[in-house]
Amino acid sequence: xxxxxxxxxxxxxxxxxxxxxxxxxxxxxxxxxxxxxxxxxxxxxxxxxxxxxxxxxxxxxxxxxxxxxxxxxxxxxxxxxxxxxxxxxxxxxxxxxxxxxxxxxxxxxxxxxxxxxxxxxxxxxxxxxxxxxxxxxxxxxxxxxxxxxxxxxxxxxxxxxxxxxxxxxxxxxxxxxxxxxxxxxxxxxxxxxxxxxxxxxxxxxxxxxxxxxxxxxxxxxxxxxxxxxxxxxxxxxxxxxxxxxxxxxxxxxxxxxxxxxxxxxxxxxxxxxxxxxxxxxxxxxxxxxxxxxxxxxxxxxxxxxxxxxxxxxxxxxxxxxxxxxxxxxxxxxxxxxxxxxxxxxxxxxxxxxxxxxxxxxxxxxxxxxxxxxxxxxxxxxxxxxxxxxxxxxxxxxxxxxxxxxxxxxxxxxxxxxxxxxxxxxxxxxxxxxxxxxxxxxxxxxxxxxxxxxxxxxxxxxxxxxxxxxxxxxxxxxxxxxxxxxxxxxxxxxxxxxxxxxxxxxxxxxxxxxxxxxxxxxxxxxxxxxxxxxxxxxxxxxxxxxxxxxxxxxxxxxxxxxxxxxxxxxxxxxxxxxxxxxxxxxxxxxxxxxxxxxxxxxxxxxxxxxxxxxxxxxxxxxxxxxxxxxxxxxxxxxxxxxxxxxxxxxxxxxxxxxxxxxxxxxxxxxxxxxxxxxxxxxxxxxxxxxxxxxxxxxxxxxxxxxxxxxxxxxxxxxxxxxxxxxxxxxxxxxxx
Amino acid sequence: xxxxxxxxxxxxxxxxxxxxxxxxxxxxxxxxxxxxxxxxxxxxxxxxxxxxxxxxxxxxxxxxxxxxxxxxxxxxxxxxxxxxxxxxxxxxxxxxxxxxxxxxxxxxxxxxxxxxxxxxxxxxxxxxxxxxxxxxxxxxxxxxxxxxxxxxxxxxxxxxxxxxxxxxxxxxxxxxxxxxxxxxxxxxxxxxxxxxxxxxxxxxxxxxxxxxxxxxxxxxxxxxxxxxxxxxxxxxxxxxxxxxx
Numbered sequence: 004x005x006x007x008x009x010x011x012x013x014x015x016x017x018x019x020x021x022x023x024x025x026x027x028x029x030x031x032x033x034x035x036x037x038x039x040x041x042x043x044x045x046x047x048x049x050x051x052x053x054x055x056x057x058x059x060x061x062x063x064x065x066x067x068x069x070x071x072x073x074x075x076x077x078x079x080x081x082x083x084x085x086x087x088x089x090x091x092x093x094x095x096x097x098x099x100x101x102x103x104x105x106x107x108x109x110x111x112x113x114x115x116x117x118x119x120x121x122x123x124x125x126x127x128x129x130x131x132x133x134x135x136x137x138x139x140x141x142x143x144x145x146x147x148x149x150x151x152x153x154x155x156x157x158x159x160x161x162x163x164x165x166x167x168x169x170x171x172x173x174x175x176x177x178x179x180x181x182x183x184x185x186x187x188x189x190x191x192x193x194x195x196x197x198x199x200x201x202x203x204x205x206x207x208x209x210x211x212x213x214x215x216x217x218x219x220x221x222x223x224x225x226x227x228x229x230x231x232x233x234x235x236x237x238x239x240x241x242x243x244x245x246x247x248x249x250x251x252x253x254x255x256x257x258x259x260x261x262x263x264x265x266x267x268x269x270x271x272x273x274x275x276x277x278x279x280x281x282x283x284x285x286x287x288x289x290x291x292x293x294x295x296x297x298x299x300x301x302x303x304x305x306x307x308x309x310x311x312x313x314x315x316x317x318x319x320x321x322x323x324x325x326x327x328x329x330x331x332x333x334x335x336x337x338x339x340x341x342x343x344x345x346x347x348x349x350x351x352x353x354x355x356x357x358x359x360x361x362x363x364x365x366x367x368x369x370x371x372x373x374x375x376x377x378x379x380x381x382x383x384x385x386x387x388x389x390x391x392x393x394x395x396x397x398x399x400x401x402x403x404x405x406x407x408x409x410x411x412x413x414x415x416x417x418x419x420x421x422x423x424x425x426x427x428x429x430x431x432x433x434x435x436x437x438x439x440x441x442x443x444x445x446x447x448x449x450x451x452x453x454x455x456x457x458x459x460x461x462x463x464x465x466x467x468x469x470x471x472x473x474x475x476x477x478x479x480x481x482x483x484x485x486x487x488x489x490x491x492x493x494x495x496x497x498x499x500x501x502x503x504x505x506x507x508x509x510x511x512x513x514x515x516x517x518x519x520x521x522x523x524x525x526x527x528x529x530x531x532x533x534x535x536x537x538x539x540x541x542x543x544x545x546x547x548x549x550x551x552x553x554x555x556x557x558x559x560x561x562x563x564x565x566x567x568x569x570x571x572x573x574x575x576x577x578x579x580x581x582x583x584x585x586x587x588x589x590x591x592x593x594x595x596x597x598x599x600x601x602x603x604x605x606x607x608x609x610x611x612x613x614x615x616x617x618x619x620x621x622x623x624x625x626x627x628x629x630x631x632x633x634x635x636x637x638x639x640x641x642x643x644x645x646x647x648x649x650x651x652x653x654x655x656x657x658x659x660x661x662x663x664x665x666x667x668x669x670x671x672x673x674x675x676x677x678x679x680x681x682x683x684x685x686x687x688x689x690x691x692x693x694x695x696x697x698x699x700x701x702x703x704x705x706x707x708x709x710x711x712x713x714x715x716x717x718x719x720x721x722x723x724x725x726x727x728x729x730x731x732x733x734x735x736x737x738x
Numbered sequence: 739x740x741x742x743x744x745x746x747x748x749x750x751x752x753x754x755x756x757x758x759x760x761x762x763x764x765x766x767x768x769x770x771x772x773x774x775x776x777x778x779x780x781x782x783x784x785x786x787x788x789x790x791x792x793x794x795x796x797x798x799x800x801x802x803x804x805x806x807x808x809x810x811x812x813x814x815x816x817x818x819x820x821x822x823x824x825x826x827x828x829x830x831x832x833x834x835x836x837x838x839x840x841x842x843x844x845x846x847x848x849x850x851x852x853x854x855x856x857x858x859x860x861x862x863x864x865x866x867x868x869x870x871x872x873x874x875x876x877x878x879x880x881x882x883x884x885x886x887x888x889x890x891x892x893x894x895x896x897x898x899x900x901x902x903x904x905x906x907x908x909x910x911x912x913x914x915x916x917x918x919x920x921x922x923x924x925x926x927x928x929x930x931x932x933x934x935x936x937x938x939x940x941x942x943x944x945x946x947x948x949x950x951x952x953x954x955x956x957x958x959x960x961x962x963x964x965x966x967x968x969x970x971x972x973x974x975x976x977x978x979x980x981x982x983x
Contacts, residue, residue, distance in 0.1 A: 151847070151848075154848050155848070158789070158848055158879070158881075159748070159789040159792060159793070160750075161749075161750030161751075161788060161789075244792070245789070245792070246747070246748050246789060246791065246792025246793075246794065247792075249747075249748055249750075249789075249792075250747060250748075337747070338747070424850070425847075425849055425850055425851055426847055426848045426849070426850065427848075427850055428750075428848075428850050428879040429850055429879075430850070430877050430879055430941065430944040430950075430951060431750050431751060431754070431787075431879070432753075432754065433751075433753075433754035433757060433758075433943070433944060433947070433950060434950060435950055435951075436949055436950060447949070447950070562949055
């Protein structure tokens with residue numbers, strides 16, 4: 004057997020024959036081994052977005068609040084007082100399935116780097132997690148590892164993890180989702196970007212040394228389906244070191260207070276290769292790198308390994324000529340290396356040298372802007388029509404609604420997440436106003452009266468039944484979560500988790516998802532400023548349900564306007580905003596009590612939704628409300644229970660109007676509704692505001708006693724219900 | 739008064755503690771760097787929470803060798819006040835300035851929660867404004883907060899009244915369920931023989947603001963001001979237990 008041909012090497016690197024031909028056309032010669040590897044990672048789905056790029060352009064990305072839209076390390080919005088909120092959500096799904104603890108740590112580490120690369124000090128982390136069924140033998144192991152990893156990185160790094168979500172569904176048995184979000188604060192006029200400029204300017208490598216970990220994470224792990232041999236891919240998972248990154252953060256922020264930096268980019272997926280290519284590409288520049296100057300963790304590494312390593316906690320920056328010593332001095336203070344590994348040129352060519360010999364000589368543009376992109380075939384799956392059929396006439400109502408409620412409160416998707424967030428430091432930074440467990444987390448902006456509301460959301464059961472509505476409702480609910488804590492929704496970051504884009508049904512789901520997000524964002528005025536696409540969430544031909552995670556950021560103008568869901572005092576009036584319809588399709592109730600995922604997700608009227616937001620925010624600013632809670636999975640009954648689970652253990656007594664199935668009233672998930680409580684003397688003013696905003700208002704009852712009483716259909720002890728709700732995860736995950 | 743807060747590589751709550759000293763107490767807040775060789779004449783040195791040196795060996799095991807720790811030792815021997823919070827408590831134990839050691843939580847998991855602690859003695863600078871039996875609601879957040887010591891040490895501490903705080907339930911009872919980490923005798927904080935050095939696992943600096951975690955932690959800082967006779971509105975205040983959600 005002879006040496007493999009260049010075409011064979013290209014195939015091994017995940018390049019198709021067409022793509023290899025395209026490389027030959029661009030170069031007019033056969034590529035060298037290292038060059039093929041560079042094409043392999045740069046043209047991977049993960050780096051080039053080749054299946055999604057054409058569609059992502061449909062998303063609204065501009066608005067008066069937007070300081071930086073998609074395309075940089077993270078997005079940024081104006082939050083007043085001369086400050087910017089910088090944020091992004093990103094997936095780390097496959098690595099977390101293969102090696103849950105390290106997969107999750109590096110997911111958090113990577114997103115923190117994306118944010119502080121922009122010059123922002125991270126102030127909060129959220130994690131959006133999807134696991135398989137709790138009954139699947141591997142699930143507890145995965146949950147313990149991922150939660151431990153998320154917690155470890157944030158705790159050690161010193162950024163509070165203040166919220167997120169955890170869902171369980173058998174559809175994720177072999178494809179868990181680990182999406183991590185970070186937000187930071189920067190001076191609005193000092194955002195750093197990753198656009199190289201200035202021929203002769205030094206390219207400086209800072210941070211941890213380069214090792215052999217994570218080679219091909221982007222191309223072979225993130226851009227292909229996970230198969231049964233996933234554990235063999237363990238070497239492609241990187242290892243996180245939050246302590247090293249904490250030092251890197253402090254050194255970078257110190258450097259950013261000077262005028263030495265031209266551009267800076269984190270070495271994330273595809274490491275040195277993507278960071279150097281992308282900086283050069285954005286600036287229309289060329290670059291020369293001396294690979295033999297890169298600090299190495301182990302001896303004998305080849306240029307191929309150095310180019311592709313995904314070792315963590317590294318950054319590449321372009322400084323001004325003459326700033327080299329100043330940069331080094333700052334990093335030395337933090338016991339970090341800063342090494343000049345190359346310089347910027349003006350010829351648009353990427354050159355990587357190894358002991359004086361050029362191993363890579365490639366034009367920059369074809370690898371970045373002109374990477375291939377595909378309009379893959381899309382087709383609506385036939386199964387949808389059957390799944391959307393739901394005849395409520397064949398579904399009996401429970402005999403005991405109290406028992407049904409308790410069963411729902413113990414369902415893995417509705418029970419308390421305390422077992423998870425007890426492992427996260429929620430306090431560090433000293434600005435957490437609303438900790439996990441509310442509709443959205445709230446973090447004060449230091450030195451101001453303002454605060455940020457942060458939430459992630461997506462109901463993949465809705466997505467499975469209608470990918471367009473599912474995506475739209477994810478945006479709408481995340482916005483409503485912000486409103487429920489008294490915040491005006493500003494903008495969002497999305498993490499689009501789908502199956503294999505080479506399958507027409509998956510591509511159709513993806514296109515529907517984009518359209519749903521687009522329509523909701525346009526209506527609500529919340530642009531998409533950053534995000535990530537994660538395809539190939541598929542094992543043995545089975546894809547996950549469409550799961551476009553939406554991470555919404557809202558702004559509270561005065562910390563005293565912040566609302567929480569919990570009842571505050573006996574005698575307060577309980578009011579429901581919005582209209583309840585007979586909607587049980589895709590509900591948690593239908594899944595848990597009747598074992599079916601059927602029907603269509605609840606109807607949404609975006610205009611009614613906007614009016615609800617206006618009403619709640621107006622009432623919050625007039626300080627009329629004592630609590631507010633969004634109605635979501637589990638409907639009215641579950642929302643009432645959740646409001647009762649606050650520190651005071653206060654109960655509630657409400658009555659219901661007739662005219663509809665009782666289970667639909669109690670557990671239906673009609674949209675654009677909110678449950679609030681207030682002092683009785685404010686009721687008239689609230690009615691005026693509701694009339695003004697044209698939002699239906701119904702007085703349900705009042706906060707009273709220590710039981711949850713709904714008409715004559717349901718009466719349960721708050722304390723007993725709370726215990727069952729609180730203990731579920733602990734019991735099922737083995738304490 | 740002058741508070742000095744030491745930053746080790748990996749300290750996390752240093753900025754929060756400085757902010758409390760300056761903005762909430764209205765005092766002078768001096769950042770101290772771990773390579774400093776003096777504590778710059780402060781009245782009280784605070785070793786803050788965090789993950790000094792990443793806690794890769796053992797929590798606090800590396801930090802005790804930082805140059806500033808010699809100066810902290812001198813300050814303590816001269817009767818100066820020292821408060822170690824969480825990782826700071828671990829460092830003080832590693833440095834031999836406080837008895838016992840902190841080992842992994844018995845659950846083997848990191849725990850973040852609000853706990854109730856009972857003040858066991860008012861005879862320290864940081865509990866001077868309390869009565870024994872007072873209850874404080876304070877956040878904890880640690881993976882290695884299980885305080886342990888040999889029997890003789892425990893007995894001596896007990897006899898000398900050097901257990902400063904214990905984890906209790908909301909009714910003030912020393913029950914196992916109230917102990918977040920499994921420490922011996924529900925111990926949450928201890929003092930040295932001279933009583934000027936106090937270490938505890940809960941975070942008083944995160945309970946100094948009604949909006950972000952209650953105000954019970956202020957008690958410790960106000961007590962130190964009163965002890966030194968350099969406070970503003972120092973002295974005894976009624977602690978409150980804030981019900982968490």
